[in-house]
Each structure stands twice: as structure tokens, then as C-alpha cells.
Amino acid sequence: MKCRLRGLAGRRAPVAAVCAMAAGLAAAQAGSVDADALKARFAHEVAFRAAAIHVAWGAEALCDHVTEIEPFVLWSVHAARRSLSAAELEQLRLATGMDGRWRVVWLDEAAPDGLNLGDVVTAVNDRPLPGGNTRFDPTAVFSGNSPLANDDQGFWDVLLKAREQAAEGVAMHITLADGRRLAVDTQTGCAGSVTASAFDSRPDEFWRLGNQRARIPANAMLEANSRDEFLWLAAFGTYFQASRAAIGGVRQNESLGTAFTIGKVLALALPGGNLLLSSVEVLTQRTLEVDRVVGGAGLFANEVVAALGGDPAAGLRLNQRLGARGLKVDALLMSDFRRSSSAEHVRQLTLLRAAQAAAEAVADKAEDEGAARPNLEVRALPVR
Numbered sequence: 001m002k003c004r005l006r007g008l009a010g011r012r013a014p015v016a017a018v019c020a021m022a023a024g025l026a027a028a029q030a031g032s033v034d035a036d037a038l039k040a041r042f043a044h045e046v047a048f049r050a051a052a053i054h055v056a057w058g059a060e061a062l063c064d065h066v067t068e069i070e071p072f073v074l075w076s077v078h079a080a081r082r083s084l085s086a087a088e089l090e091q092l093r094l095a096t097g098m099d100g101r102w103r104v105v106w107l108d109e110a111a112p113d114g115l116n117l118g119d120v121v122t123a124v125n126d127r128p129l130p131g132g133n134t135r136f137d138p139t140a141v142f143s144g145n146s147p148l149a150n151d152d153q154g155f156w157d158v159l160l161k162a163r164e165q166a167a168e169g170v171a172m173h174i175t176l177a178d179g180r181r182l183a184v185d186t187q188t189g190c191a192g193s194v195t196a197s198a199f200d201s202r203p204d205e206f207w208r209l210g211n212q213r214a215r216i217p218a219n220a221m222l223e224a225n226s227r228d229e230f231l232w233l234a235a236f237g238t239y240f241q242a243s244r245a246a247i248g249g250v251r252q253n254e255s256l257g258t259a260f261t262i263g264k265v266l267a268l269a270l271p272g273g274n275l276l277l278s279s280v281e282v283l284t285q286r287t288l289e290v291d292r293v294v295g296g297a298g299l300f301a302n303e304v305v306a307a308l309g310g311d312p313a314a315g316l317r318l319n320q321r322l323g324a325r326g327l328k329v330d331a332l333l334m335s336d337f338r339r340s341s342s343a344e345h346v347r348q349l350t351l352l353r354a355a356q357a358a359a360e361a362v363a364d365k366a367e368d369e370g371a372a373r374p375n376l377e378v379r380a381l382p383v384r
Contacts (some may be wrong), residue, residue, distance in 0.1 A: 035095035038088075041198035041222065042096045048196045048221050049073045050106045051230035055238050056189030058308050063241055068166035068186035070159075071108035074121055074129075076100055080199035101177070102129050102155075112174075112182040120177035125162040125170075130155050194237035196221040204328035214240050220329040223322055228305050228314035235301035236315070236332065298338060299345050312349045316342055 053069060060066055077089060077098050084092060093099055101120045122129060163186070166172045172184040196216040203218035214237035224230050298315060306312040319334045319342075334342060 034088075034091055038092050038095040042092070042098070044222050044224065045196065045198035046073060046075065046105045047227075048216070048224070048230050048234065050108075051227070052194045052234040052237070053108070053189070054308065055194070055231055055234040055304055057187050059235065059238055059304055060189050063190035063238075065191040065241070066167075066188050067163050067191040068172070069163065069189040070172060070184055070186055071110040072104050072115065072184075073106040074102040075105040076102050079197065084199055110185050110187065112184055114180065115174075115176075115182055121174050122177050123175040124158050125165060125173060126175065127158045127161065129158055190238055190241045192238075192241035194234055194241075196233070198222060204330055206330035206332055208237075208240050212241075214238070217329040217332060219327045220318070220322060220332050223325070223327060224318060226314065228310035229318045231305045231308055231310055232301045232315040232318065233332075235304035236297045238304070239297035239300040298334065298342050302342060302345050302349060306349045306353060312346045316346060 050073060053071070053073070056069055075098060077093055077100055080089065080092060097118065098105075102122075104115060104117055104119045104121065107115060107117060162172050166186045167188075172186050173181055174184055175181050193213045194216065195213070197218055198221065200218035203222075205215070206217050207213075207215040216233050216237050220233055221230075224233060301315050302312040305314055316334075316339070319332070319339065322329050322333055
């Protein structure tokens with residue numbers, strides 16, 4: 001299997017590690033096309049979940065509600081149980097090395113020393129994670145009238161309680177199958193969940209529940225092939241937890257005007273970014289209008305990707321491929337108007353980033369010149 005995915009900037013190349021894990025843990029995968037396809041789906045899902053964590057951390061300043069988020073992702077075959085047959089489930093076990101236990105499938109650099117990919121986590125804050133016949137299915141979360149399936153409540157009860165305690169100052173810790181107990185450094189991020197399942201039975205649907213949950217269509221997540229495209233998809237869903245205006249728009253299903261002015265996210269995320277807005281606004285007075293709240297989510301995603309050091313045009317490129325391939329991705333597929341608005345927004349963000357780089361260059365030069373000048377101390381002449 002070729003993994004074209006890249007790790008997140010400044011992190012421990014998580015996607016590459018996931019791909020290595022999928023290959024290294026496989027027990028009987030040689031020559032199976034089905035196994036390769038399952039491994040690829042698994043790698044995409046884990047990469048998306050990692051991107052969602054980084055977006056939640058990066059956009060924390062924009063969110064109305066925040067929580068503490070752990071620097072790792074746990075996964076079990078129960079996450080795919082309802083959408084795969086027994087034979088396919090067994091093939092998934094063989095192809096990825098995953099089983100019914102909750103294993104670490106992604107680690108941020110802030111994860112505890114000694115925690116490795118493939119480790120089995122049995123408890124969080126001394127509360128056992130559900131196992132055995134427990135069926136944790138993120139896709140089932142979005143079916144019917146209830147946002148939670150009855151048989152996955154135990155998993156979330158454990159994890160959300162640990163996050164709540166971390167926000168109250170009680171350090172999170174995890175227990176591994178080998179008996180080790182590790183302290184976890186959490187980081188504040190946007191509350192709510194942005195998910196996508198590579199084994200979704202409804203891969204074309206975008207789903208949201210106010211500011212609590214958003215599900216990205218599996219078709220879009222599986223088409224993404226770069227770090228920035230995963231970030232863009234995760235940020236698209238995070239938008240619905242990011243501002244009162246967005247949340248109100250979701251609840252009332254009303255049309256919005258300009259959802260985010262040029263550079264709002266960058267102004268909060270980049271040092272000195274707010275000082276550059278006026279210089280960029282001189283170049284154009286045009287504001288961007290969007291046809292619905294999902295248009296605002298696209299602009300928000302452009303800015304989050306840029307703020308995290310990526311290419312704000314990633315979403316446009318992904319959308320072009322989705323359209324060219326005729327993939328159904330519900331609200332994510334841009335209309336001509338949204339596409340042109342997003343293209344203009346990307347152009348403005350590119351100008352803003354150029355202004356940012358220029359300002360940093362000037363500041364660095366001034367600092368260097370100041371350091372090079374001799375420190376001349378002026379003293380008064382003695383009075384005789």
C-alpha cells in the first residue's frame with residue numbers, strides 16, 4: 001500500500017507512523033487487495049482524527065465552549081462493527097492488527113513517554129474502558145433521533161469524565177494492559193466532536209447537531225490525500241463549534257452575510273497578525289458573501305489551515321477532485337458561487353501571509369541591527 005499522506009507540521013509524522021503500524025501489525029495480509037483497501041481506509045480515518053485534534057487545539061480561541069483534549073487517539077474494531085460483515089471484520093483484524101481492545105493508533109508529540117502505537121489502554125482515570133461485547137460505533141451515533149447509541153455510552157462516559165476532570169485541574173492518567181499507569185498532559189481545545197468513519201454505511205452524508213457534533217462524509221475523508229486537506233475537512237466541521245454566529249445559523253438554518261472577515265482566524269493565531277489587517281484591507285474593500293452557513297464553514301476552514309502553516313487552497317483542490325469524480329459529499333461540495341468566493345478568500349489570505357512574512361523579516365532585521373550596535377553608556381561629566 002502506498003501512503004501519500006503526510007504528518008502534521010511540527011509533530012511526529014503521525015500518518016506515516018499509522019501506515020507503518022498498519023503494515024507492521026498485520027498478521028496475514030500478503031497479496032490481498034481487500035486487505036490493502038482496508039488498511040488504506042484505516043490510515044485515512046486515523047489521519048483525519050489526528051487532524052481534528054490539531055484543529056480543535058488551534059482554533060480554541062474562537063470557540064464558545066472548550067475542554068481538555070488528550071494527545072492520542074484510541075481505536076477498536078468495534079468502531080466498524082455495524083458496517084462490516086463478520087468476514088470483513090476478520091479481514092480488518094488481519095490487515096491492521098486491530099482487535100476488540102482499545103489500542104493507541106495515533107500519538108502527538110505531547111503524549112506520555114513510554115506510550116507507543118499499538119499499546120492497549122484499559123482505563124482512563126481508573127475507570128475501565130468498555131470491552132468484550134461492547135459495540136462502539138461512531139457512525140451509529142448519527143442515525144435515528146439520538147446523537148448517542150446506547151452501547152457506546154460507556155466509552156464516552158469514561159473519556160468525557162476524564163476530560164471534565166482535567167479541566168477542573170485533575171491530571172488525566174491512563175492504565176495500560178501491561179499494568180503501567182501514565183500521566184497525560186492535555187491541552188485546551190474546542191469542545192464537541194468532529195468525526196468521520198472510513199467504514200461509514202452512509203458515506204455521502206454530512207451531519208451536524210448544533211455545536212455538539214459534526215460528521216464529515218466518508219467519501220470526502222477518503223479522497224483527502226494530504227495533511228492540509230485533512231485539516232480543512234476537520235476545520236469545516238469545527239466551524240459549527242467555533243462561534244455564536246455559526247451556532248445560531250445552524251440552529252435557525254438562516255442565511256448569513258459575511259461569516260468571517262479576511263484574516264480573523266489568522267489575527268488570533270499568528271503573533272502580530274492583527275496589526276497587518278489594515279494594510280491588507282487597503283488592497284481591497286470587497287467582503288465575501290456566502291449563500292448559507294456551510295459557506296462560512298469553508299472560509300473558516302481556509303483560515304484555520306493557513307493559521308496552522310498550511311496552504312489555504314487545500315479545500316479548493318479537494319473540492320475540485322470531489323466534483324470531477326462525481327463523489328457525493330452533501331454540503332461539502334461547493335456551488336459555483338461558493339467556489340468563487342473561496343478562491344477570492346484564498347487570494348486574500350495569501351496576501352495576508354505575504355504581509356506577515358514581510359513584517360517578520362523587517363522585525364528580524366531591526367532586532368539583528370539592534371544587537372550589532374555597541375551598547376554605549378552615556379555618563380555625565382564630573383563637575384569640578
